[in-house]
Amino acid sequence: MKKDLIKRLTSYVRVDTQSDENSETCPTTPGQLELGRKLVEELHSIGMQEISMDDNGYVMATLPSNTDHDVPVIGFLAHLDTATDFTGKNVNPQIIEQYDGGDITLNEEQQIIMSLEDFPELAGYKGHTLITTDGTTLLGADNKAGIAEIMTAMEYLITHPEIKHGKIRVAFTPDEEIGRGPERFDVGEFGAKYAYTVDGGPLGELEYESFNAAAAKIIFKGKNVHPGTAKNKMVNSAKIAMEFHARLPIQEAPEFTDGYEGFYHLSSVKGDVEETELNYIIRDFDREHFEARKANLEQIARILQAAYGEERIQLQIRDQYFNMREKIEPVKFIVDIAGEAMKQLDIEPHIVPIRGGTDGSQLSYMGLPTPNIFTGGENFHGRYEYVSVDHMEKATQVIIGIVQLFEQRGE
Numbered sequence: 560m561k562k563d564l565i566k567r568l569t570s571y572v573r574v575d576t577q578s579d580e581n582s583e584t585c586p587t588t589p590g591q592l593e594l595g596r597k598l599v600e601e602l603h604s605i606g607m608q609e610i611s612m613d614d615n616g617y618v619m620a621t622l623p624s625n626t627d628h629d630v631p632v633i634g635f636l637a638h639l640d641t642a643t644d645f646t647g648k649n650v651n652p653q654i655i656e657q658y659d660g661g662d663i664t665l666n667e668e669q670q671i672i673m674s675l676e677d678f679p680e681l682a683g684y685k686g687h688t689l690i691t692t693d694g695t696t697l698l699g700a701d702n703k704a705g706i707a708e709i710m711t712a713m714e715y716l717i718t719h720p721e722i723k724h725g726k727i728r729v730a731f732t733p734d735e736e737i738g739r740g741p742e743r744f745d746v747g748e749f750g751a752k753y754a755y756t757v758d759g760g761p762l763g764e765l766e767y768e769s770f771n772a773a774a775a776k777i778i779f780k781g782k783n784v785h786p787g788t789a790k791n792k793m794v795n796s797a798k799i800a801m802e803f804h805a806r807l808p809i810q811e812a813p814e815f816t817d818g819y820e821g822f823y824h825l826s827s828v829k830g831d832v833e834e835t836e837l838n839y840i841i842r843d844f845d846r847e848h849f850e851a852r853k854a855n856l857e858q859i860a861r862i863l864q865a866a867y868g869e870e871r872i873q874l875q876i877r878d879q880y881f882n883m884r885e886k887i888e889p890v891k892f893i894v895d896i897a898g899e900a901m902k903q904l905d906i907e908p909h910i911v912p913i914r915g916g917t918d919g920s921q922l923s924y925m926g927l928p929t930p931n932i933f934t935g936g937e938n939f940h941g942r943y944e945y946v947s948v949d950h951m952e953k954a955t956q957v958i959i960g961i962v963q964l965f966e967q968r969g970e
Contacts, residue, residue: 560711561688564951567707568690569652571597572699577647578640578734585743586616586733591639598706598731605714607729615743616733622713623726629970630725634751635712635958636918636929637705637758638735641697642940651693660685665694665942673943680761680937688948698944700936704951705757706731708934712958724962728754732918738772738879741921753893754929755961756919761909762950763901764933767887767894768912769920770821770842771849772879775856777803777839780871783832793832799867800828800835806859819844819912823852844882844912880916883923883930890928896968897932900960904953932957 574594579587586592595618602610602620609621616639624630641647655663660682663673671694675681692698709729716722728751732740735758759766781796807823809815816822821843829836841856843849853876860874887894898908913920919929935950 560715560952560955561948563711563714564707564948564955565654565688565690567710568700568704568946568951569654571703571706572650572652575648575650576640576699578643578737578739580643580737585739586640587737587739588640591616591733594639595731595733598710601710605710606717607713617744618731619749620713620729621726622716622724622729624724625720626723626725626966630966630968631752631970632726632728632750633962633965634728634730634749634754634927634929635709636730636732636754636756636922637709638702638732638740638918639706640734640736641699641703642701642736644940645697645942646695647697647699650696650699652698653691653693655689655691658684658687658689663689663691665691669694671695671942673945678938678943684947687950689945690948691945692942694942697939697941698936698946700934700944700946701939702735702758702934704934704936704946704954708757708951708955708958712955715955715959716962722959722963723966725966727962735918738916740918741925744918744922744925746922746925746927749927751927753890754919754922754927755893755897755958756917756929756931757934757954757958758917758919759931759933760936760939762933762935762947762953763906763909765894765897765901765908765910765930766913766917766932767891767910767930768844768884769880769882769916770844770914771846771881772916772920773841773849773853774877774879775839775841775853776875777837777856777860778873779803779830779835779837780873781832781834794867794871795832796835796871797830797832799863799871800830800837803859803863803872804837806862807855817914821845821848821852823856840879841876842914846882880920881924883920883928886923887928887930893928894930896964897930897957897961900957900964903960904956906953906957
């Protein structure tokens with residue numbers, strides 16, 4: 560199983576599937592279609608059925624039931640794209656057998672080192688097989704490790720028909736990293752009653768709570784006049800933007816928050832005297848607090864509009880997804896089943912809130928309750944990303960365990 564996981568992941572990550580939030584197409588980048596076609600071929604080769612890939616890059620397939628009683632259809636999902644935070648082009652994965660527990664030189668030429676001082680959790684992986692980057696790209700284990708685990712689990716079930724299971728659906732989706740994964744996902748066509756995204760981090764992660772999330776764009780209009788003759792004429796949009804940001808609570812930012820704490824995150828700034836644009840993401844687990852954060856942005860905009868003119872501040876807020884806990888709690892047994900599958904493998908479930916979102920956040924509100932399970936990866940979205948193949952194998956076994964428990968439980 561480990562050899563299959565290594566072969567699959569190292570093959571998948573070489574396809575550049577980084578999504579592009581500025582594109583209006585679906586998927587937003589051609590590499591996602593390339594990987595999707597590759598996966599369709601692989602699904603055929605391992606013996607999956609009802610394999611499809613639509614024009615938007617959504618790949619679906621079926622493993623038919625091999626049991627004689629009714630079992631709810633369950634699904635497993637992972638996403639094709641990689642994050643926009645760091646380049647995913649020309650990924651060169653490195654395999655470290657029997658990791659010695661020390662600092663890892665990712666790139667000797669550029670002296671890029673993943674040190675125990677910066678990443679103390681590395682010590683817990685001594686003896687593991689690790690897959691890392693070469694220090695110049697992200698790895699893409701988020702979420703190609705999940706794809707490899709789902710594919711390997713399906714192949715294992717096909718080659719071991721003595722393991723009884725109900726009908727299983729799998730899907731690989733585009734553009735999750737920019738929040739568009741479920742936008743064109745056909746829940747009815749997928750046909751699962753419950754599903755799991757295989758998109759978590761370290762061993763044992765099991766998540767059914769996510770942020771409530773929104774994006775805000777504020778455009779500030781100024782008036783540019785030669786600075787030598789600007790008195791009582793110039794309006795500096797950049798300075799109004801700075802005033803807007805200064806009115807937000809300093810400590811309610813990602814770098815100061817964890818656990819269930821929400822935040823405002825200034826994700827980008829661009830502008831000059833004439834026009835400045837601020838982009839924020841707003842996050843909170845509590846729905847009332849989430850709505851209050853959006854209202855606070857609106858209130859600040861009104862104050863500055865009163866001071867500088869309504870036409871000079873334009874605020875746009877767009878909801879992205881909501882806390883999936885509300886939709887999963889009524890069927891929380893699906894979380895318990897995943898937890899039991901982990902315990903059977905001597906894995907202690909680590910139930911934590913997702914300080915982010917997965918496709919499951921939106922899918923749960925589309926009628927498909929979808930918690931999230933671990934992949935075995937760490938340090939996603941950057942040059943220090945790595946994954947333990949030993950824990951990828953555990954994730955694959957958890958998938959197999961989940962389908963067995965559903966079969967035993969029945970309808």
